[in-house]
Amino acid sequence: MAQFLLLLHADPTKWLAMPADEKQKGMAKYRAWGNQARQVGFLVGSNKLVDDGGKVIRGPKALVTDGPYSETKEFLGGYYLIEAANYEEAVRRAKDHPHLEHGTIEVRQIEKLPG
Numbered sequence: 754m755a756q757f758l759l760l761l762h763a764d765p766t767k768w769l770a771m772p773a774d775e776k777q778k779g780m781a782k783y784r785a786w787g788n789q790a791r792q793v794g795f796l797v798g799s800n801k802l803v804d805d806g807g808k809v810i811r812g813p814k815a816l817v818t819d820g821p822y823s824e825t826k827e828f829l830g831g832y833y834l835i836e837a838a839n840y841e842e843a844v845r846r847a848k849d850h851p852h853l854e855h856g857t858i859e860v861r862q863i864e865k866l867p868g
Contacts, residue, residue, distance in 0.1 A: 756797065756863040757843040759833040763856025764826045765804040782851035790835065795846060801831040827856070834863075 768776070790796035806828050809818050833850075837843035843860050852858055 754836040754838060755843075756865075757835050757837055757840075758859075758861045758863060759835060759843075759847050759850070760829055760859040760861060761831045761833075761852045761856060762827045762859060763830050763852065765828055765830060766826070767855060768830075769804060779851070786850055787833070790833070790846070795835050795837060797834040797836060799831065799833040802829060804828075804830070830856070 768779075771779070787796060787799055806819055810816070811818070835843060835846060837846060840860065840862065843862070847858050847860060850858060
């Protein structure tokens with residue numbers, strides 16, 4: 754079985770401005786999706802990232818800038834590592850994720866390297 758990352762992209766300013774009760778409801782949806790994925794047996798792991806753009810290191814001189822890109826408001830906010838037979842199955846498994854209510858999910862297959 755192949756492994757795929759579901760990379761969750763969204764504008765964090767909307768999340769930060771949300772009332773606390775709405776945030777709790779939103780997080781409950783994420784937990785429910787993760788619990789169901791775990792029960793079905795395709796969720797390997799997941800993490801939420803802090804609500805900032807992090808840092809980006811570029812080039813041979815290791816120039817460090819605020820991330821991710823100056824021209825976008827969307828940040829990578831978290832990820833899920835899942836198992837699926839192929840991209841079609843990975844996308845099908847992600848289509849009911851609550852993140853799609855306000856953001857995008859990038860699906861990327863992991864290439865296992867030797868060693």
